[in-house]
Amino acid sequence: MVESQRHDFSEDYDGEDDGEDTQEGKYLSFRIGNEQYGIEIKHVTEIVGIQKITEVPDMPEYVKGVINLRGNVIPVVDIRLRFRMKAIEYDDRTCVIVVNVEESPIGLVVDAVREVISILPEQISPPPSVARGDISRYIKGMGRFENDVIILLAIDKLLFDQRLTQISA
Amino acid sequence: MNQNLELEFLSVFVSESRELIQEVEPQLIQLHQSALQTGEIDSSSVNAIFRLFHSMKGSAASLGLANIASLTHRAETLLDLIREGKIAVENEHVDSLLRALDLTGLFLELVESNHNDHGYDDEKEKIETELESLIDRAENLKKTDKKAGKVKKTRIEEKPPENVSPGKAPVAIPAFIPVNSADPGRKSIIEQFTEEGSDFLDNAEGLLLELEKGAENPIQKVRELFRGFHSFKGNCGFLGLEMLENMSHKAENILETLFDYEMIPAPEHIMTFLIIVDVFRHAMTDLATGGTGDIEGFQAVANLLDQMKQAVENEEKGHKKLGQILIEEGVVTQEQLDAALKRQKTAIGEVLVDMGAVDAQSVEKALIKQTEQNAQTSSISKGIKRSDIRVDLTKLDKLVNLVGELVIAETMVTRNPDLKNLALENFDKAVHHLRRVTSELQDVALSVRMIPLAMTFQKLVRVVHDLARKQKKKVKLIIVGEETEVDKTMTEQIADPLLHMVRNSIDHGLESPEERVAAGKPETGKVMVEARYEGGEVWIIVSDDGKGLSREKIVSTAIEKGLYRGDPANLSDEEAYSFIFEPGFSTKETVSEISGRGVGMDVVKKNIEKLKGRITVRSRPGLGTSIYLQIPLTLAIIDGMLVRVGEARYTIPLLSIRESIRPLKTAITVTPDQQELVRIREELIPVIRLHKLHGKTPDFFNLDEGILVIVEDQGRKAALFIDDILGQQQTVIKGLSNYLNQAKGISGCTILGDGAVSLILDIGGLVEKAGRADRGYFDQEAN
Known part of the structure; x- marks a missing residue:
């Protein structure tokens, strides 16, 4: 992990005005535990620091609650818990990536946001067929970027898959 | 009264005319340009323009606006010549017509401010002479043409009009423009017309039904009907819908006669009018869907109308005009009456009718008053200005949302923690002002979408x-709270459910008169439709005093249809009744047996779910059934009480709160299954420990240390156990994301002054849970 490449997205989000066509093949990479993940940049609307989360009752564990995003109340999902990993304390690296999936904004809590990277289709391998559990179903592919392997997530499936919701609920 | 009515007429005239002018101005220009380019005249736009002047002339004349009437008359004459293909469109024509339009606009301004059209004499003179000379020239041209047997060539038209290619030829103009013509202007006019027309028809229907019931002041109602048909006729005429125009003209005539002779329409006449309203409504639908508005049944209606006219006229002979009575009794002279009648024609009318009820002096006074009217009316406020605009709903939504944001932002500023403990006199004043403005803005913004x-x-x-x-039942419909305003989309969504519910009430709920009498009930059944605000919701309740639902039959049918597998004894009544909303629950063979509800009831459920509402059915055998639709207001701002449980802050709608107490230990009773009950006066109310329900760590575990907030929903109460009350505030309700739709006991959320999110408790849901507390529901839930 190259620390100098780390970008504070919450600071310069406003400057990012890439057109639709230039978003193709671009991914936002983030870290959970020791692994790097990526989601397509077209889903991402903004990145904010962790803030006070209001818990909502009767929710699966990974739905942490709701936050106030400039007057819009949006739900936040902890990706760590979504993958049934161990919960950790939130710190100043913890970020909320706000994505827009199926017309509704949802915040994703990740350990740290890294950078926007371009991954060409030929650099993406299909997900391993022998991944453990269902989690491979939410993997779009494995991207190779420089010396890292980035797990590219199918965010819509991850958030809206009814099966997993029921399992954890 | 008269004055107000006249102002009303004038204001409608002004706003309608303005709209017409706006529609037609571009058409006139377009017409000219296309004539220049192709040398042909687009017959449909000429027709439209002609009609504008024609209908304005008519309205102006009837309102006594002589200047507008004479100006538009000349313009109309000129257009008529163009329309009939007698002359070609020339620059001069278009220029004059545009100037005429401009001047009409100026006159309209005069009408708006002074309530008459006196002024601009020079301009009027000039334009009228201009138009006059153009007309003369055209007439002469026509004559010479006839004599010479050839057509004079004009600058822009190379071909003689007789040979203009068919299709666009102005020679044989259809009586009206086909509605589906590609002209977008016309389309939007049609759209508006059908919308207004439907409104009028709804209104007319209401009036007729009131008349049938024997409403107070029937003459007034007849007059309203007359006025409605009159303006409807005008619109039909403007659009060239001859059939409709004809029909409404006939109806109008009858109503006029009725009104003139102060006759109350007979029940059979009301029936006929209702039929007419129906036929017209079909025509509106036809028009709206691109048809021509000519529908079957017109001839039958025409016959009905003619018959009725005959009948009414026969009756009328028995009546004397009020004016004649006045003369006969010597209270007014013929001259006075004539003068009055003349005024009645030019100005608004029925001065004599209303005043005549008093005495001759008052009549005279009224006449004098009327002569002085111009002077007077100008001093009356400009209150007749009326302006409606159509706005895209999405724009309104955005506005409403932004206002919501503003309210939150205001709270964030005025309750900013940085301001704590500061004495800021001027700031506080400014805050006060700001709060007043935002709250007013809030009201306005919310009311925009509400109807x-x-x-x-x-x-x-x-x-x-x-x-x-049809069913030969006697039914009295009671409507309560029709002034309740709800979001526009809601009115659309609940129209069908209401229809189905009311239909079911009558069809299956109410018994026949004989059965009712036998059961010791009044012969006439009651169906009540009620709307009211309750908490952050609108409740719409449809109830009847019929025979009620049969639980056994519903449950057995549900089991039969495989909707329920289990012991019927486990079902609460409410759960059992809810089967009637299952699609396909009602089939022909079950309908009549189980007092039928179920016809179209799945529509009710579907639509109410779309609105995120709840349906509750209550029924008592032999006494009747009530169906409650509880629908949240889309974005409402409510008064809320902010309470604290440990770290968490919840908002409770103030309307649901009855009282807040700190109970004595002795007031608490614990049932064997660990349900706590608090005794307040003579009532035992189940306690809901919010901290348990939501998994929080509270400050207090003992009920006598914290606070119990007694809430009520639909007459059922519960005591919410909290740590502390933090205060009251205006709360902008924000819906929880669809992603969280499983959240129970939460109706939404709001943003607090410090930016944190507070959940709004769904009292209905909580109380419902509390109601089942005796089954140990809570302990299961909380553990």
Whole structure:
């Protein structure tokens, strides 16, 4: 992990005005535990620091609650818990990536946001067929970027898959 | 009264005319340009322009606006010549017509401010002379043409009009423009017309039904009807819908006669009018869907109308005009009457009728008053200005949302923690002002999207009327709270459910008169439709005093249909009744047996779910059934009480709160299954420990240390156990994301002054849970 490449997205989000066509093949990479993940940049609307989360009752564990995003109340999902990993304390690296999936904004809590990277289709391998559990179903592919392997997530499936919701609920 | 009415007429005239001018101005220009380019005249736009002047002339004349009438008359004459293909469109024509339009606009301004059109004499003179000379020239041209047997060539038209290619030839102009013509202007006019027309028809229906019931002041109602048909006729004429125009003209005539002779229409006449309203409504639908508005049944209606006219005229002979009575009794002279009648024609009318009820002096006084009217009216405020615009709903939504944001932002500023403990006199004043403005803005923004339920409810009157007749049942429809305003989309979504529910009430709920009498009930059944605000919701309740639902039959049918597998004894009544909303629950063989509800009831459920509402059914055998629709207001701002449980802050709608107490230990009773009850006066109320329900760590575990907030929903109470009350504030309700739709006991959320999110408790849901507390529901839930 190259620390100098780390970008504070919450600071310069406003400057990012890439057109639709230039978003193709671009991914936002983030870290959970020791692994790097990526989601397509077209889903991402903004990145904010962790803030006070209001818990909502009767929710699966990974739905942490709701936050106030400039007057819009949006739900936040902890990706760590979504993958049934161990919960950790939130710190100043913890970020909320706000994505827009199926017309509704949802915040994703990740350990740290890294950078926007371009991954060409030929650099993406299909997900391993022998991944453990269902989690491979939410993997779009494995991207190779420089010396890292980035797990590219199918965010819509991850958030809206009814099966997993029921399992954890 | 008269004055107000006249102002009303004038204001309608002004706003309609303005709209017409706006529609037609571009058409006139377009017409000219296309004539220049192709040398042909687009017959449909000429027709439209012609009609504008024609209908304006008519209205102006009837309102006594002589200047507008004479100006538009000349313009109309000129256009008529163009329309008939007698002359070609020339620059001069278009220029003059545009100037005429401009001047009409100026006159309209005068009408608006002074309530008359006196002024601009020079300009009027000039334009009229201009138009006059153009008309003369055209007439002369026509004559010479005839004599010479050839057509004079004009600058822009190379071909003689007789040979203009068919299609666009102005020679044989159809009586009206086909509605589906590609002209977008016309389309939007049609759209508006059908919308207004439908409104009028709804209104007319309501009036007729009131008349049938023997409403107070029937003459007034007749006059309203007359006025409605009159303006409807005008619109039809403007659009060239001859059939409709004809029909409404006939109806108008009858109503006029009725009104003139102060006759109350007989029931059979009201029936006929209702039929007419129906036929017209079909025509509106036809028009709206691109048809021509000519529909079957017109001839039958025409015959009905003619018959009725005959009947009314026969009756009328028995009546004397009021004016004649006045003369006969010597209270007014013929001259006075004539003068009055003349005024009646030019100005608004029925001065004599209203005043005549008093005495001759008053009549004279009224006449004098009227002569002085111009002077007077100008001093009356400009209150007649009326302006409606159509706005895209999405824009309104955005506005409403932004206002919500503003309210939150305001709280964030004025309750900013940085300001704590500071004495800021000027700041506080400014805050006060800001709060007043935002709250007013809030009210306005919210009201923009809200419309009263009256229209939706009015439609039911007719349904009940027809159905009762068909079923030979006696039904009284009671409407309560029709002034309740709800979001526009809601009125659309609940129209069908209401229809189905009312239909079901009459069809299956109410018994026949004989059965009712046998059961010791009054012969006439009651169906009540009620709307009211309750908490952050609108409640719409449809109830009847019929035979009620049969639980056994519903449950057995549900089991039969495989909707329920289990012991029927486990079902609460409410759960059992809810089967009637299952699609396909009602089939022909079950309908009549299980007092039928279920016809179209799945529509009710579907639509109410779309609105995120709840349906509750209550029924008592032999006494009747009530169906409650509880629908949240889309974005409402409510008064809320902010309470604290440990770290968490919840908002409780103030309307649901009855009282807050700190209970004595002795007031608490614990049932064997660990449900706590608090005794308040003579009532035992189940306690809900919010911290348990939501998994929080509270400050207090003992009920006598914290606070119990007694809440009530639909007469059921619960005591919410909290740590502390933090205060009251205006709360902008924000919906929880669809992603979280499983959240129970939460109706939404709001943003607090410090930016944190507070959940709004769904009292209905909580109380419902508390109601089942005796089954140990809570402990299961909380653990």
